[in-house]
Amino acid sequence: MPELPEVESYRISIEPYLLNQVITHIIVRNVNLRYPVSDKIIKIENQVILSIKRRAKYLILELNQGFIIIHFGMSGKLTLLNRYIFPKKHDHIDVFIKNGNILRYTDERRFGLFLWSDDLLKNRLFQHLGVEPLSDEFNTNYLIKKLSSRKTIIKQVVMNNKIVVGIGNIYANESLFAAGIIPMRPSISLNIQEIELLVNSIKMILLQSIEKGGTTFRNFLQSNGKPGCFTEKLKVYGRANKPCLICKRYIIKEMHIKRSSYWCPNCQC
Incomplete structure (x- = not known):
């Protein structure tokens, strides 16, 4: 998708x-x-x-x-x-x-x-959507407020369109890896520094993908018929049982809320 x-x-x-x-x-x-x-x-x-x-x-x-x-x-x-x-x-x-x-x-x-x-x-499609992740509204203070009372795992929050829109499974996994945060961390356990790093990582990963024309796994092609090139930059998504590109430990894959989560047991905590 x-x-x-x-x-x-x-x-x-x-x-x-x-x-x-x-x-x-x-x-x-x-x-x-x-x-x-x-x-x-x-x-x-x-x-x-x-x-x-x-x-x-x-x-x-x-x-x-x-x-x-x-x-x-x-x-x-x-x-x-x-x-x-x-x-x-x-x-x-x-x-x-x-x-x-x-x-x-x-x-x-x-x-x-x-x-x-x-x-x-x-239009009902837009009435309950959260902020855009690349906007100034999506910042450390905003995410601190949203996480302050949530016990759900951080990956679930990142993918919640009522909080921040458009971050699907690929980019949630990649952003959490870039921030050094394991997907199953309880949201309430993140400190201010980790939240700031996560916000910046989300923006960085999305901008890098846009620059590369998106990610192609199955169906997506750009309007010129060419595949998106960000697939080549993925660090954890789709790399289960392969060595981490940073530390060489093997990437783990588990299912959380019916979606695949990928992470490095050494680089993320």
């Missing part, structure tokens, strides 16, 4: 080609995604893309009359085409741009979303 860096990579890569451009029309070949594609999207004609934003793992196209909200589910991806290519079985949506480009949405499992919203502030 594309996480925050992958969605941000999409935003950065398509913005130069779509910002302030006109959507002439949209072809929807299959309306049956996780929720049916709205008729308002199907009927879009000659609307300008005023901005391209990201909130958590959602990509948002702001148009004259409203917003298209895209979520990629398990297998969704975008491709930016500079000419029409005959669609394959899972190419469900084409957004035609007046400058000749086409934004194509592909989704094999169809768990993604292509939704319309008249008002983002009133």
Whole structure:
């Protein structure tokens, strides 16, 4: 599933080609995604893309009359085409741009979303989301307040979208390794220095991944069709029973809350 860096990579890569451009029309070949594609999207004609934003793992196209909200589910991806290519079985949506480009949405499992919203502030998808991890709001003081009474493990807190958005399993594992904190630590046990280090590590790992175009394990490809290169930089995720790149102790893998946790028993405590 594309996480925050992958969605941000999409935003950065398509913005130069779509910002302030006109959507002439949209072809929807299959309306049956996780929720049916709205008729308002199907009927879009000659609307300008005023901005391209990201909130958590959602990509948002702001148009004259409203917003298209895209979520990629398990297998969704975008491709930016500079000419029409005959669609394959899972190419469900084409957004035609007046400058000749086409934004194509592909989704094999169809768990993604292509939704319309008249008002983002009133949209239920965004009403209970926490702060953005790359924003100034996500800082040491903020996280201290959120952890002060929590006995849940720190990895669960880091992945809680009501606290901080967009940090999926890959980046939670990598951020905790960078901070030297074992995923199972009770949140309340972290001291101020560890919390500050964790905040900085989360920001660093996410920015590094965005710079590399995200992480590719299964389905994610950048809008140019190339895989994300951050996979090459992973220190613990997917490296069970392999030597730690820092101390050579073997990486441990366990399941916590139905998600795989990876850590080094020497570098993290």
